[in-house]
Amino acid sequence: MSIRGKTAVVGIGYAGLGSSPGWTPIELAARAAECALADAGLHAEDIDGLCASTFYHLFPTLSVSEQLGISPKWSNADMTGGSTFIAQVLQAALAIKAGLCTNVLIVYGSAARSTKDIYGIIDLPLLQASYAPLLPVGAYAMSAARHMHQFGTTRRHLAEVAVAARKWAQLNPDAALQSPLSIEDVLNSPMVCDPLSRLDCCLVSDGGGALIMTSAERARDMPQPPVYVLGVGTAHSHRDISQMTDLTTTGAVESGQRAYNMAGVTVADIDVVQLYDAFTILPILFLEDLGFCKKGEGGPFVADGGIAPGGRLPVNTSGGGLSFVHPGMYGLFALHETCVQLRGHGGRRQVKSPTLGLAHGNGGYFSHQATAILGTGASL
Amino acid sequence: MGTSFNQPGPIDQYLKYLAAGQFKLQRSRSSGKYYYYPRAFTLGMSSRDVEWVDVSGLGRVYSSTIVRRSAKHGGDFNIALVELDEGPRMLTRVLGISPDEVEIGMRVRARIEPPSWEPAASHPLVVFYPEAS
Numbered sequence A: 001m002s003i004r005g006k007t008a009v010v011g012i013g014y015a016g017l018g019s020s021p022g023w024t025p026i027e028l029a030a031r032a033a034e035c036a037l038a039d040a041g042l043h044a045e046d047i048d049g050l051c052a053s054t055f056y057h058l059f060p061t062l063s064v065s066e067q068l069g070i071s072p073k074w075s076n077a078d079m080t081g082g083s084t085f086i087a088q089v090l091q092a093a094l095a096i097k098a099g100l101c102t103n104v105l106i107v108y109g110s111a112a113r114s115t116k117d118i119y120g121i122i123d124l125p126l127l128q129a130s131y132a133p134l135l136p137v138g139a140y141a142m143s144a145a146r147h148m149h150q151f152g153t154t155r156r157h158l159a160e161v162a163v164a165a166r167k168w169a170q171l172n173p174d175a176a177l178q179s180p181l182s183i184e185d186v187l188n189s190p191m192v193c194d195p196l197s198r199l200d201c202c203l204v205s206d207g208g209g210a211l212i213m214t215s216a217e218r219a220r221d222m223p224q225p226p227v228y229v230l231g232v233g234t235a236h237s238h239r240d241i242s243q244m245t246d247l248t249t250t251g252a253v254e255s256g257q258r259a260y261n262m263a264g265v266t267v268a269d270i271d272v273v274q275l276y277d278a279f280t281i282l283p284i285l286f287l288e289d290l291g292f293c294k295k296g297e298g299g300p301f302v303a304d305g306g307i308a309p310g311g312r313l314p315v316n317t318s319g320g321g322l323s324f325v326h327p328g329m330y331g332l333f334a335l336h337e338t339c340v341q342l343r344g345h346g347g348r349r350q351v352k353s354p355t356l357g358l359a360h361g362n363g364g365y366f367s368h369q370a371t372a373i374l375g376t377g378a379s380l
Numbered sequence B: 001m002g003t004s005f006n007q008p009g010p011i012d013q014y015l016k017y018l019a020a021g022q023f024k025l026q027r028s029r030s031s032g033k034y035y036y037y038p039r040a041f042t043l044g045m046s047s048r049d050v051e052w053v054d055v056s057g058l059g060r061v062y063s064s065t066i067v068r069r070s071a072k073h074g075g076d077f078n079i080a081l082v083e084l085d086e087g088p089r090m091l092t093r094v095l096g097i098s099p100d101e102v103e104i105g106m107r108v109r110a111r112i113e114p115p116s117w118e119p120a121a122s123h124p125l126v127v128f129y130p131e132a133s
Helices: A025-040 A060-068 A084-097 A137-151 A155-169 A183-188 A252-263 A281-289 A298-305 A320-324 A331-343 B010-019
Strands: A007-018 A049-052 A074-076 A104-111 A191-193 A206-215 A227-236 A272-275 A356-363 A368-375 B024-028 B050-054 B058-067 B077-084 B089-092 B107-113 B125-130
Touching (some): A025 A206, A074 A084, A084 A356, A137 A191, A155 A281, A227 A252, A252 A368, A272 A281, A281 A298
Antiparallel strands (some): B024 B050, B058 B107, B077 B089, B107 B125
């Protein structure tokens, strides 16, 4: 049974991005769900499947369904960190295809900025916590240091990722950060965990995000151009950064290949790319691991505006977690922007006529990877 | 299977050895492979295959970072991944030198010490110093 092209994203929305003091994660999730329902031309009572996940709730699907006043007959509250929602696209596609439900809401909310709490109820194993390692940034810093050591990647390469994100953000009216940013600004920014400076780190935002999926048959009669789910792949590799086999190679190698295989496409077919960018080193590793360049060549690939507007590959066209929004689990926003681009609704940041988009999510400290390949009707 | 639950669990056992001044890790009797962190059961090592053995405490910095902190909050400190000569990698700290002097590839030697940082722990931990010191 192939699920390629059998389901589609038919509604997208976000709400309260940036700073929303006095709003709870579930309330922000509910407003995002309201936006996605309106976008899809559906009503709350049409939702019979629910995926939800936050860093703040053990029972996110119970809290969201109660808030919305719905009674889903299928739900999923997976937790693999920021990759969760991309993995849930696969779960939702399977549930719809199996006939367990018809319309699935995938929803997220966070008040990370207003509450100054980016950790929520995340549990740290004792032998990690005892060393007070400043996670997650310390783990990614050690990956960046290792990539520099092995491949000659430079801080300037890392800065290119932040500058490209800002240039895309300047084309996105909803992006949090719009002011000009130079390579020198990033290089001169105060260090947080060497070699990562303040401007190598993502935003900490409030906000909610939501997607609605349904069957491809139903999607054809709905208001928005359907964005078809062609392939999704996931991969677990470790939890603690000390257990990562090679700090410069992630499970995106496996998740990407699984997604390409399911979609029946290759990396050369991908038109627009959204890569989890909690820190500037992440897109460099994912460009390598997903096959856009060879291992070790991510730095040169992003150099000279390689992933900025007008560069060799459009990456993080919303401005990403670095300049658009990052409430702690960015994966849902990678999916959202992929849908915006494939619908052709990107305004000034719209990539020319994309057919295939790739959204890649990361969880933990490179611990879990999830890759989704979505496409327009032309991709079927 | 093969475990008496009136004996300490793996992490508890590891910390009890440290408290007694011994740096021991689990090793598979059948394969000779060492494991960190200690586990109850894992691929390649059944619960009946476990032996606790002393390790040399010698290793090499696999990667490292300087966590920046204001002097008021205790100043900069090092966090590192050390690859033991026996194979496993540990999240730890390299002490005894300035955090900016810790380099990838540097040879280091373990010491068992109570942590000098917050959160205060009730048990000593394995930290590392440059091998020559």
